[in-house]
Amino acid sequence: MAKLLEKIVWALSLALTASIIAYTWYITAPAERITITNMPILLDGRIFLPLPQKVSELTVEETILLRRSIREYTSEPVNLSDLAMILWAAYGITEPRLGFRAAPSAGATYPLEIYIVVGERGVKYSEGFLDEGVYKYEPHSHTLLLVKRGDYRRALMNAASGQSWVGEAPLNIVICAVFERTTRVYGERGRVRYVPMEAGHVGQNIYLMATALKYGAVVIGAFNDDQVAKTIGSKLEEEPLYIIPIGVPRRQPKTSFEDIWEYIESRR
Numbered sequence: 001m002a003k004l005l006e007k008i009v010w011a012l013s014l015a016l017t018a019s020i021i022a023y024t025w026y027i028t029a030p031a032e033r034i035t036i037t038n039m040p041i042l043l044d045g046r047i048f049l050p051l052p053q054k055v056s057e058l059t060v061e062e063t064i065l066l067r068r069s070i071r072e073y074t075s076e077p078v079n080l081s082d083l084a085m086i087l088w089a090a091y092g093i094t095e096p097r098l099g100f101r102a103a104p105s106a107g108a109t110y111p112l113e114i115y116i117v118v119g120e121r122g123v124k125y126s127e128g129f130l131d132e133g134v135y136k137y138e139p140h141s142h143t144l145l146l147v148k149r150g151d152y153r154r155a156l157m158n159a160a161s162g163q164s165w166v167g168e169a170p171l172n173i174v175i176c177a178v179f180e181r182t183t184r185v186y187g188e189r190g191r192v193r194y195v196p197m198e199a200g201h202v203g204q205n206i207y208l209m210a211t212a213l214k215y216g217a218v219v220i221g222a223f224n225d226d227q228v229a230k231t232i233g234s235k236l237e238e239e240p241l242y243i244i245p246i247g248v249p250r251r252q253p254k255t256s257f258e259d260i261w262e263y264i265e266s267r268r
């Protein structure tokens with residue numbers, strides 16, 4: 001009887017030790033990276049974007065000079081690291097203590113949500129291409145969250161009165177607004193002024209970072225809101241404000257400060 005009791009105690013302590021080891025491993029092991037359809041993706045469906053860093057050679061004034069609305073693109077993809085910089089410039093974190101962003105926001109209410117619509121072979125990284133689909137940018141963790149799979153560029157183009165550059169660009173950014181975040185503080189003024197102004201700041205940041213990295217972009221305001229929202233699968237409270245196709249320009253815009261001097265001088 002004593003022997004049996006001893007065996008049971010042994011078995012129980014062995015089981016307890018094994019559970020403690022398994023539990024400790026479970027809570028301390030790093031999140032496992034697995035590959036689904038050739039895309040680095042975490043178990044919970046998030047893509048970790050390359051971290052923001054100094055990348056461009058152009059100064060701010062050169063970038064402003066070269067910024068143009070570009071509507072014709074080659075078939076080349078956008079690099080994931082460049083897309084990461086464009087998203088960071090749009091609405092990424094630039095002040096870690098308070099979580100402030102790359103664009104100013106009335107009362108730091110941050111009403112905007114950024115989606116991207118990636119076409120087939122539209123975004124490349126070292127081991128392949130991002131799956132075509134709709135993704136949402138999460139600024140705090142600098143990650144992309146897969147919303148839905150599939151190439152939705154044509155549907156987005158149809159929602160934008162058939163503007164061909166939407167369908168032809170390797171990717172489109174869609175800026176949406178949750179107006180309530182700002183109107184709960186500022187009322188109607190938040191809806192008609194502050195939120196659209198903020199979308200303008202974000203749009204310009206996207207233009208400038210895209211230009212600095214030798215991509216072309218154009219902001220699109222003409223579209224059917226409901227059709228765009230349905231296409232990207234945004235939440236009911238997220239209203240689309242801007243579509244921004246981005247791609248490698250067929251022709252790089254050419255201008256110089258000398259050209260601008262000539263223009264100004266001739267008007268003095």
Ligand SMILES: Cc1cc2nc3c(=O)[nH]c(=O)nc-3n(C[C@H](O)[C@H](O)[C@H](O)COP(=O)(O)O)c2cc1C
Nearest residue numbers: 067068069070071160163165218219220221222223
């Ligand atoms: C609010 C707003 C809405 C716009 N909507 C469209 C649009 O729907 N389609 C388009 O091709 N360009 C659109 N544009 C881009 C303008 O056509 C472009 O900025 C203008 O022609 C000046 O050219 P630039 O941007 O190269 O300086 C829009 C620009 C703004 C500011």
